[in-house]
Amino acid sequence: EEGRRRERLVEARALVDRPDNGLSEETREVLRAILDSPFVSKYFTGERQLQLQLTDFIAHRISAQYLDFERMIQLARYGGKPEDAAHEFMHPLYDLLQSEDIAYVADMRAAAIEAYMKVFRGKDNLDLRSLREPNGITSQEFIDLGIRKEFYPLSSDPEFFAWMMTNRFKMDRAGIWGSAKEIYRSQDTFIAKIKQFIQVIVDAIK
Numbered sequence: 001e002e003g004r005r006r007e008r009l010v011e012a013r014a015l016v017d018r019p020d021n022g023l024s025e026e027t028r029e030v031l032r033a034i035l036d037s038p039f040v041s042k043y044f045t046g047e048r049q050l051q052l053q054l055t056d057f058i059a060h061r062i063s064a065q066y067l068d069f070e071r072m073i074q075l076a077r078y079g080g081k082p083e084d085a086a087h088e089f090m091h092p093l094y095d096l097l098q099s100e101d102i103a104y105v106a107d108m109r110a111a112a113i114e115a116y117m118k119v120f121r122g123k124d125n126l127d128l129r130s131l132r133e134p135n136g137i138t139s140q141e142f143i144d145l146g147i148r149k150e151f152y153p154l155s156s157d158p159e160f161f162a163w164m165m166t167n168r169f170k171m172d173r174a175g176i177w178g179s180a181k182e183i184y185r186s187q188d189t190f191i192a193k194i195k196q197f198i199q200v201i202v203d204a205i206k
Contacts, residue, residue: 009035009044012052021054022077023085030082034089043071043092050092060143066091086169090162102157106134109160116154124148131155 016031043050051072063080066088073088127147136156153163
């Protein structure tokens with residue numbers, strides 16, 4: 001079983017390195033840096049047993065998705081952006097947060113929803129009210145309700161966290177993943193860094 005877990009990481013890296021996989025070179029470089037991270041490698045070799053899959057088509061024409069139940073990250077072969085791939089790897093990182101950090105993210109999402117509600121009226125305002133549920137809503141519920149696309153980061157706390165981290169990633173890629181030689185070496189350090197990133201984003205919003 002342990003050997004199979006290690007194989008998953010090797011297979012994921014081989015999948016990224018394949019010249020005919022349809023990914024841009026920029027996306028490959030981002031994925032290589034992510035897969036070289038000691039934290040992400042634990043997702044493949046540890047109890048989480050994360051999987052990476054490339055596919056020609058994902059429902060609703062999106063370029064990437066994280067399937068929590070299957071512990072699988074799916075990436076569309078063509079047309080996706082590097083930040084799309086990075087975004088899906090942010091979702092498992094949410095599980096590393098401690099309870100007080102999760103509460104902090106929840107408070108930030110609630111504040112963001114309240115801010116949007118002061119701007120949008122009509123159906124948009126009603127949709128925002130529905131997003132105030134403590135557990136948020138699923139991506140399928142979001143689609144079925146026909147909610148404005150730009151509200152999607154507000155759909156749940158994990159999604160809001162992934163969105164914040166992706167924004168930070170786009171501003172400063174090395175600040176999150178860096179090269180293989182610069183990846184943070186302990187989980188505590190990494191969690192502390194996440195808190196710093198969140199605070200930077202909060203300060204930017206103020």
